[in-house]
Amino acid sequence: MPVAASAIYFLNLRGDVLINRLYRDDVGGNMVDAFRTHIMQTKELGTCPVRQIGGCSFFYMRISNVYIVIVVSSNANVACAFKFVVEAVSLFKSYFGGTFDEDAIRNNFVLIYELLDEILDFGYPQNLSPEILKLYITQEGVRSPFSSKPVDRPVPNATLQVTGAVGWRREGLVYKKNEVFLDIVESVNLLMSSKGSVLRCDVTGKILMKCFLSGMPDLKLGLNDKIGLEKESQIKSRPTKSGKTIELDDVTFHQCVNLTRFNSEKNCQFCASRR
């Protein structure tokens, strides 16, 4: 069973509704009151992100000073719902210039409604890639004055390429200067007992790529794995150190990576990515 959200709410910390959007009639109109009385005003808040009240399940997440609540009445796919919220938030952030909080929502509520219309239809997730959504969304986010990122204006007459095979990249991009930036972000987790012995340690790393390349280029990125596996971009991996070679436990890739060619040299197509 897919998500099938019946309603989505954005609430501030006091429980005021910032945005509400009802997709289906199978939940009552005042589900948000139920959420307020049964979850926000009790100690339950924060004890479990999934709660059931009278036949409806509430998934909620707190992002800065905003609660995003999804109400479903069926047996929904939890992982999908949370992933959807996370993706939606990063989408909003990309519109608002990096911040997602109560003020940003109040300043942009028309835009959010417009986005919610496109990313969920009748409760089913549709398309969340910012590149494509820019084609439909007419409003521009009100950015906070501090962010000075250049806004690339949506091409007004772009043909609707709703769900092309390459969802993350628009066709016909041209840059004067073709550049690629690679960032590697790694975080080391170490758990040590009070006596100083290491209980557990691991390294989680991300390779972030930002590219300004014209057209639809194929890119290759190699990783020196112990076995000599080559792996490519947009990787979130969790390598553990063993000697001098790096042994990768597991890697995941952004959807632009061609997963099938994982064991040999691989190609991948890129967009000027948001991550």
Next chain:
Amino acid sequence: MAPPAQSQKSASPSQPSGKGEVSDVKMQLRQLAGSRSPGTDDAKRELFKKVISYMTIGIDVSSVFSEMVMCSATSDIVLKKMCYLYVGNYAKYNPDLALLTINFLQRDCKDEDPMIRGLALRSLCSLRVANLVEYLVGPLGTGLKDGNSYVRMVAAIGVLKLYHISASTCMDADFPAMLKHLMLNDKDAQVVANCLTSLQEIWGLEASTSEEAARERETLLSKPVIYYFLNRIKEFSEWAQCIVLDLVAKYVPSDSNEIFDVMNLLEDRLQHANGAVVLATIKMFLQLTLSMTDVHQQVYERIKAPLLTLVSSGSPEQSYAVLSHLHLLVMRAPFIFSSDYKHFYCQYNEPFYVKKLKLEMLTAVANESNTYDIVTELCEYAANVDIPMARESIRAVGKIALQQYDVNAIVDRLLQFLEMEKEHVTAETLVLVKDLLRKYPQWSHDCIAVVGNISSKNVQEPKAKAALIWMLGEYAQDMQDAPYILESLIENWDEEHSAEVRLHLLTAIMKCFLRRPPETQKALGAALAAGLADFHQDVHDRALFYYRLLKYNVTVAERVVDPPKQAVSVFADTQSSEIKDRIFDEFNSLSVVYQKPSYMFTDKEHRGPFEFSEELGNLSIDTELADNVVPAQRVEANDKDLLLSTSEKEDNHGASNNSSAYNAPSYDGSRMVAASQAQQDLVSLDQPPPADVPASLAIDDLLGLGLPVAPSPAPSPPALKLNAKAVLDPNSFQQKWRQLPLAASQEISMNPQGVSCIVKSSGSSSAYARSFHPLHCFRWSSPELQVLFLRTKRGRAFYLSCGLYFNRLCPNLVCLRDQSWKKMIE
């Protein structure tokens, strides 16, 4: 939208109250509606924004509906979108005004710009007004054939919306067939995905009523369709992939080669960045290999790494969802994750719900080799400042101990907890020590030594206090001070608020008395006196029961209160394996998080009326709904008496059948058995031996009970009253009937004529039988009794259940009832 009265309440004081603003906006909109001057659009935009912001904070702006519609004649797409949003929100509550919008929406559906076509179509389908569906069919039909994929994508979901408004219109227009065609032929992946979503839902709902829909649903799982989806899987968006993978998980491949082909094709999905896709893939792998045990194990090995990655990446909420699934898998195959136990160590910054799941995981993976490490880690958490966390970890230690690994070390650790002198730690530990002692009585010596040092004043929580008292009673002979501690507790009887503790106190003092009578005698007397005066029914009953038991015979009392116990080998598992399997079948859904199969939380019946009504009380939902529920409950309360007495009747019926004497007095006697007195019957207090009287007096003296010789006369049994005019509709009767435990049953197969014979031969003109349908209930009544028949049909056999209601007790009643049974047998 919320009705205005409530929204006012929920709006915070700082927000505008609405009325004045709304009429302002209304005026301005009117002025703008006719104007054609440049700049109108900008002004309109501002106004529309205002309207929508009012709408969002809960102010009812439905009064400007007609003005909004008038202003909607514009080519500005931003305005259109805002207008669509407004219309979609309020159309449902203004069906008449909604008709106004149909016109411009239909016009927009033919616009040149595909985006406007799509938007208009989506809004048209979202109006949710039942009497406007006729206007939907045309635009939807053209939408499905539109040249632009965006419009087709919207139309595919639009069909589903139409189905929810009016299923018959949707089926009559043959939309499902069109969707199917589109699904199998469209080149745009999102259109295909939306078609699939709609079809799954439509056919899933139709399948119960229409065989054709059920067949169609099956064809979705046929080999060509599945292969078609699998071949295109890379074209789908991540969300659509979830839907497709979910579909594939239901597919049953013909042989093992096919299984391997599918799995090889989809293995790379395990590397996908979207956790939902990975989980969907895992579900599919697990389902496909269920029949192949060894491959199934390999699948566990393969999915381990991706799952552990998912746990440690992403937001806590996502980790929670993944961990719930991991927990399910760990329960099924603990050994696979037993070497990765360190992944389940808690990190300080994780929220409580993640930590709690991790603790459960740690208890599940514990085995001989890793128990020591895990328990060491858990002991660190027990000292945590976060009290719930400390409690959970102590419970986890206890659970591991009950799993029988390395008990020795664990008991030592638990006893160390008791020395930490933190109230919550002590409390949790006491409860655990009690459970441990029930399983491993051999440790009693060590435990008792430590437990004996705990002052009962430091233990306040009822559960912990009860556990301590239980130990005092159970090990009274080993603990020097036991009688005196209990005595001091009894002195404070009135301050003890928890009935559970008082019950335990009574039992403990009894046990103590049976082992060390001279020291306890006085305390027991005080306890029984206090218990008899207790306002709590259970405590009172138990005190009375003990008192009479002692009065009757002390050896019997010992047999009842303190029999030799066997160590508990396995504590009952709360979930049956059948339920666990069902949850596993619903992998990657809410069932896993709630740990119960979906029917338990999606079906209304299973949620129970109480929970629902509580909802209603707190939520003040539409009064209409509330009215429906409340009488239902009232009926239920009434029924309860009725049915309980019925079941009692049936009980007695069985009994009187066995004994050959059918005389009324004995029947009367047995009828009066009330719940609290059933126990007396066990020791047959009804016919006390003559020698008993002095003995009981002796006991009174012994206990120093200043009670009259006949202590509180047995409360007269509540007279059984039957409702002479019980009227139940067939459905609710049937529901009640099923909830009753079976008292006596006789199953005979018979033909319909036979049944009607019974009814006819029952004779009187008041007997009536309505037409025979499966699951039917009919009634025959006379002044003395009513007979209710419940007829069900299973396969070719008819089952007739019979309920007897006695309006008045009369001597020949038993015979009468017997006759009716006989007739049934005939």
